[in-house]
Amino acid sequence: MKKNIMPLRLIPLGGLGEIGKNMMVVEYGDDMIVIDCGQKFPEEEMLGIDMVLPDFTYVIENVKKLRGIILTHGHEDHIGALPYLLKKISVPVFGTKLTLGLLEAKLAEHNIEDTDFREINPDKAISLGCFDINFIRVSHSIPDGVALAIKTPEGIIMHTGDFKIDQTPIDGQLMEFEKITSYRNRLLVLMSDSTNAENSGFTLPEKSVSDTLKELIGTAKNRVIVACFASHIHRIQQVIDAAVGSNRRIVVMGRSMLRNIDIAQDLGYLKIPPKAIVDMSELKHIKAKNLLVLCTGSQGEPLSALTRMAAKNHRNLQIVPGDTVIISAKTVPGNEKSVNRVIDLLFKNGAEVYYKSVSEVHVSGHAAQEELKMMINLTKPKYLIPIHGEYRHLQYHAQLAKMVGMPDKNIIVTGNGNYA
Ligand SMILES: [Zn+2]
Ligand SMILES: [Zn+2]
Known part of the structure; x- marks a missing residue:
């Protein structure tokens, strides 16, 4: 596209x-919409900083044009900055049921009331100013994620949100391929998730973690402690299923884990048999072989349940020899030191520890190279803008587009604050 x-x-x-801190402005004439409003975890050299926010200035200066904020899914890097923006402006916020459920809890923590929530039904289009927005269900490491197909006066643009192509999703909700292919050769621009553009092949289905979890949890002779992301509802479901299948009661630890399980269960995104989850006070009455602790702390966060258990300063539970600990998550870049420190502490205290680099206890929620090529081949867009990734991920994604025949000049690798 030529500028101006x-x-x-x-x-x-x-x-x-x-x-x-994913955030994309789509603007035409006097109308503007914003897709996602995420936060970023600080990098190691940013000492004393808790979180990083996008620069909202442009949105605030143009608030008169802003017709709404649309959320693709409920991950922190897509909704985490919203409380800070909503302290400055008020605007309708659109999202699917689970996304809004998670956001509502977050806003309550920030004492933000009266937000204009608009729940979207992925089968119904919405109109905001000159934009008509259609939704496409996608697979990702959190339920209820959507991609957007936005009809603008210049043509249709698609924003994939975060996605992977999972043909056997945990909740049975298959990615809506038919909607995606209905845009074939009709897209002016495809903006697609580049997070895993360095990874060859296909990302393994989430279900592949299930067998490993069942095996480890089923054969453990004593207590099992599993740490994962509090937002990974599919993973939490698999851990709960494996625990129930091996006759274990579940104790949940960590504020965000307790909160998200509540929300997801209330909204029907988690299926938990009655009495499977028991209160922390039951801990001492349950035999080691009948207990599974599900907790936060997969990133080695200093105040998390897992770190405190490992350091033997948790009020209710300390790691002892014979415990099995499973860290069912990737290590977010920048957190390697803290995660390794916790793993070392767990080993020192005699636990058997399983984590991503030694066991198949995690798969990614993002599309790898073959899936990214497939997305381009399914849609055949005129232009591709790789989004969601560090510069090398965007470059790799551009290479993939070239491999499937897109001309160089139609692949736009750009950065924050530039416009296309
Ligand atoms: Zn995500
Ligand atoms: Zn993301």
Whole structure:
């Protein structure tokens, strides 16, 4: 696209050239919408900083044009900055049921009330100003994620959100391929998730973790402690299923884990048999072989349940020889030191420890190279803008597009604050 000629503007305010704080402005004439509003975890050299936010200035200065914020899914890097923006402006926020459920809890923590929530049904289009927005269900490491197909006066643009192509999803909700292919040869621009563009092949299905979890949890002779992301509802479901299948009661630890399980269960995204989860006070009455602790702390966060158990300063539970600990998550870049420190402490205290580099206890929620090529082949867009990734991920994604025949000049690798 030539700058300044086309009145359609796509302005990334975050998530290009970095992992995190995803935010994209779509603007045409007097209408503007924002896709996602995420936060980023600080890098190691940013001492004393808790979180990093996108630069909202452009949105605040143009708030008169802003018709709504649309959330693709409920991950922190897509909703985490919203409380800070909503303290400055008020605007309708659109999202699927689970995404809004998670956001509501987050806003309550920030004492933000009266937000204008608009729940979307992925089968119904919405209109905001000159934009008509259609939703496409996608697979990812959190339920209820959507991609967006936005009809603008210049043509249709698609934003994939975060996705992978999982043909056997945990909740049975298959990615809506038929909707995606209905846009074949009709897209002006495809903006697609580049997080895993360095990884060859296909990302393994989430279900593949199930067998490993069942095996480890089923054969453990004593207590099992599993740490995973509190937002990974599919993973939590698999851990619960494996625990129930091996006759274990589940104790949940960690504020965000307790909160998300509540929300997901209330909204029907988690199926938990009655009495499977018991209160922390039951801990001492349950035999070691009948107990599974599900907790936060997969990133070695200093105040998390897992770190405190490992350091033997948790009030209710300390790691002892014979415990099995499973860290069912990837290590987010920047957290390697803290995670390794916790793993070392767990070993020192005599636990058997399983984590991603030694056991198949985690698969990614993002599309690898073959899936990214497939997304381009299914849609055949005129232009591709790789989004959600550090610069090398965007470059790799551009290479993939070339491999499937897109001309160089139609692949736009850009960065935050530039517009296409
Ligand atoms: Zn995500
Ligand atoms: Zn993301």
